[in-house]
Amino acid sequence: MSIAGKKLTGSAPAEPRPSGSWALQLLFRHETLLLLVLVVEWLLFYHYGTTTNRRGLVVGFGTLDRQFDILRHSCEIGLLALALTPIILTAGIDLSVGSLLGLCAILFGKLWHDGGLSIATAASLTLVIGAGAGGLNATLITALRLPPLIVTLGTYSLFRGLAEAITHGAVTYTDFPDSFLFLGQERWLGLPTQAWLFLLVAVAMWLLVHRTVFGRSFRAIGFSPEGARYAGLPVERRVALGYVLAGLIAALAAIIYTARLGQAKADAGTGYELFAITAVVLGGTSIFGGTGSITGTLLGVAAIAVLRSGLATLPVVLRLNAAEEMSGLLTGALLIVALAGSVLPKILSSLGARRQAG
Numbered sequence: 001m002s003i004a005g006k007k008l009t010g011s012a013p014a015e016p017r018p019s020g021s022w023a024l025q026l027l028f029r030h031e032t033l034l035l036l037v038l039v040v041e042w043l044l045f046y047h048y049g050t051t052t053n054r055r056g057l058v059v060g061f062g063t064l065d066r067q068f069d070i071l072r073h074s075c076e077i078g079l080l081a082l083a084l085t086p087i088i089l090t091a092g093i094d095l096s097v098g099s100l101l102g103l104c105a106i107l108f109g110k111l112w113h114d115g116g117l118s119i120a121t122a123a124s125l126t127l128v129i130g131a132g133a134g135g136l137n138a139t140l141i142t143a144l145r146l147p148p149l150i151v152t153l154g155t156y157s158l159f160r161g162l163a164e165a166i167t168h169g170a171v172t173y174t175d176f177p178d179s180f181l182f183l184g185q186e187r188w189l190g191l192p193t194q195a196w197l198f199l200l201v202a203v204a205m206w207l208l209v210h211r212t213v214f215g216r217s218f219r220a221i222g223f224s225p226e227g228a229r230y231a232g233l234p235v236e237r238r239v240a241l242g243y244v245l246a247g248l249i250a251a252l253a254a255i256i257y258t259a260r261l262g263q264a265k266a267d268a269g270t271g272y273e274l275f276a277i278t279a280v281v282l283g284g285t286s287i288f289g290g291t292g293s294i295t296g297t298l299l300g301v302a303a304i305a306v307l308r309s310g311l312a313t314l315p316v317v318l319r320l321n322a323a324e325e326m327s328g329l330l331t332g333a334l335l336i337v338a339l340a341g342s343v344l345p346k347i348l349s350s351l352g353a354r355r356q357a358g
Helices: 021-027 030-048 064-089 097-113 119-143 148-167 178-185 193-211 213-223 225-230 235-261 272-282 294-311 315-320 323-357
Strands: 050-052 058-060
Touching (some): 030 294, 064 097, 064 213, 064 235, 064 272, 064 294, 097 119, 097 148, 097 235, 097 272, 119 235, 178 235, 193 213, 193 235, 225 235, 272 294, 272 323, 294 323
Antiparallel strands (some): 050 058
């Protein structure tokens, strides 16, 4: 009989939980603390931030149009973050998703513009290509047992180089039909159209990771790959599917990106992998694998989206014309803080063990 099937006898009775302990646990959950940070961040920008709308009028950060703009501009990074969460849960990494977004955007534009295909057919083929590119990462990592960091660093350059080669660094595909641009530039049922797609993917990923045996195996693999193999889990197949799924979602993000800007260009998605990884780690997913949640990732995406949008409304940043620079600087700082936060418990645990041994 397996250990899991044995009934433990003679064990000490569970200690009664003190009244209100559940409330304290909820309060000090990573997601709760991040939500509080997000609220404070939004209130600060609401109080101090102003911007100029299309009519030249000065409006505040908290206007409804500004919030819709945040939704529009964070959708692609949010999709990449959702795709990276299962991978990082397995203690893997994918640095190529931003470059793959650029490559898929170019291929989508080329299939429609030069190939004469319909938008639907071009989009379907783009999704297949994205999944195939993720399959390339999966094969190199699981079949050849190469480190994910090295593999995806290589495909990061490969995918971007292919996009540049296809366009010769100059071709941009434009003049997409209005029916397609509706996906990225208009509203449906009161919200930006792409927000509904993002919500659909977020719900699907949450159900996969938190409500299926398949999704829960990601944590088991990240916590102990050998233990997962000993338990009979097909580790390589589960890890491979995570990278294929990431490629598929990156292709979807490329289509939405093209619809939002109305053009497909080779530099699409540049730097998006940094924002996506930061959102995942900031949301509480350990870079060492084993712990994390889709809810935390969504909060991390929201925190970064509000930060990036809010910085562009601060008067001092506007005077310096340094919104992009400040956004990159603070995002990098957030990533370092988040990584340090995931490493610190292990360091403290190791120091405690050494003191006890001494």
